[in-house]
Amino acid sequence: MKLLIITEYYPPTIMGGGETNIALVAAALAKQGVDVSVLTSHQGSLPKYERKDDVQVYRRLTTGNNPGSISSNLKRSTVYPKSVIKEATTLAEEKQFDRIHFIGNSILAAKELRKLGIPLVATIESYIALCPKGDRMYHGKSECTLQCSMKEFLSCQKNSTEIGKMRNSALLKYNPAALTYLYNHYKKLNKSLQYCNLIAISEYIRNLLLQHGHQSTVIPNAIDVDKFNLSPAKENTPMNVLYLGAFIRSKGPHILLDAIKGVDCQLDMYGKGNMKDALQKRITEKGYNATIHDPVLYDKIPQIYANADVIVFPSMWPEPFGRIAIEAMAAGKPIIGSAIGGINETIADGCGITVEPGNVDQLRDALRILQHDPELRNIMGKKGKIAVTQYKEETVIETLIAYYQTLPPVIK
Structure with missing residues (x-):
């Protein structure tokens, strides 16, 4: 053909x-x-x-x-x-x-x-x-x-x-x-x-x-599942939270920033977009434990997942699919995502936590649950590796x- x-x-x-x-x-x-x-x-x-x-x-x-x-x-x-x-x-x-x-x-x-x-x-x-x-x-x-x-x-x-x-x-x-x-x-x-x-x-x-x-x-x-099958990093102290995506309002990076207040974690954000300067200003003014990184080549992404403890997908709009979720599952990481659009399909049962889009309190509560329960993070990650096989x-x-x-x- x-x-x-x-x-x-x-x-x-x-x-x-x-x-x-x-x-x-x-x-x-x-x-x-x-x-x-x-x-x-x-x-x-x-x-x-x-x-x-x-x-x-x-x-x-x-x-x-x-x-x-x-x-x-x-x-x-x-x-x-x-x-x-x-x-x-x-x-x-x-x-x-x-x-x-x-x-x-x-x-x-x-x-x-x-x-x-x-x-x-x-x-x-x-x-x-x-x-x-x-x-x-x-x-x-x-x-x-x-x-x-x-x-x-x-x-x-x-x-x-x-x-x-x-x-x-x-x-x-x-x-x-x-x-x-x-x-x-x-x-x-x-x-x-x-x-x-x-x-x-x-x-x-x-x-x-x-x-x-x-x-x-x-x-x-x-997804090429094997590329994400890397040896996980040691458990981070504090818990490492990862955001990958555009810095635009519909993707919800500002919601995630506000949600980490009071949570013992380090947030790493990779992306670009028209909210980048505003996000950096908020980090500086509020003293958030967060770092903004420029986008990286895709072949570097699996290692970034491997170094994280929790992946957050805080979209406020109905994502048509939700690639971040299946990448997180392939990497054996728990995912917190918005209950909207295709994300509801890609976050398999038991592999993460879904929250109301734009709800800072719900997102903060989900982060705290995973912060205090490393074993739950491990269980969710293992279930994700099984569930993601349908996308091989x-x-x-x-x-x-x-x-x-x-x-x-x-x-x-």
Whole structure:
């Protein structure tokens, strides 16, 4: 089988867990004998073509390089789709692919690329085609249950501090032209769903797609479990708490900072985002025992998990999946996570503690429970190592290949 995966970003360019997952999946498919090509954007001085892990990577696409920038997002929504259509068509003529698999907003090219007569697949791993703000947070406060209209969007965004990874500044909030553009872009993404065979990365996403009238098959993200099977560090004194993720409000890093007050622990936070300076200021002013670190390469992540005692995933928004949870379980670490979205699925029973999103007191209580009970931490970690096997790359890839093989031919 010849497969083309189209993704806006691909390692070493990483904007989130999606890029990590697709690189793992591409390499695992290649191991199983699939002829895998990846079409992605060219960033910086990276080679325009390379073969890595038996995957052919073509960096021919043009897009923005900062999802937190208005100008960059404008380029992503206008230039990028045209670039995908042009380069994918050229590459398909060269390689004669059997399947094309879209990741993220690459799906915008589906309407045109279906003319190639190749079965199209799209993995839905975010809300960009299901919510104009991309976060499904109603008025920026609680999980949304609506199928959004323009009226609802205009009302909702006024009370939201973020749109996607962008700060919802006055330039957006009170700009009718910008808001109309954002909503229309969402509608284009939403309409593009109809041209593809859809994969949902969680039951949560599958149910949302049903709400929008689309059937899908659940195939979760995969993880290389063996990479996280490192010898654990000695028990830390005080307890070491780990946060990995963006420093943006929807991820809840500020909630975690306030929750460690009165807890005997050391908090290490790895990430970047528009809240970084505010978080550092809060640490300094409050005297919190916390350290902010720059992001690290993904191959360093397993050791960071191994050095920690407890992993906290304090998202305030409904994460579509919850990669942090499965990485924590693979590392044999207990996880405290918000009871929202896909996190409810990925934190297996007995492997951690779930708390109400944004509830500082509940999060503090959970931290104290694990602080005072090292044996419970150990038990949760062992259960996690068992539960995470359902996400092993071999299992997920076997399911994905079987899915590709069942796809019906395209009717032009």
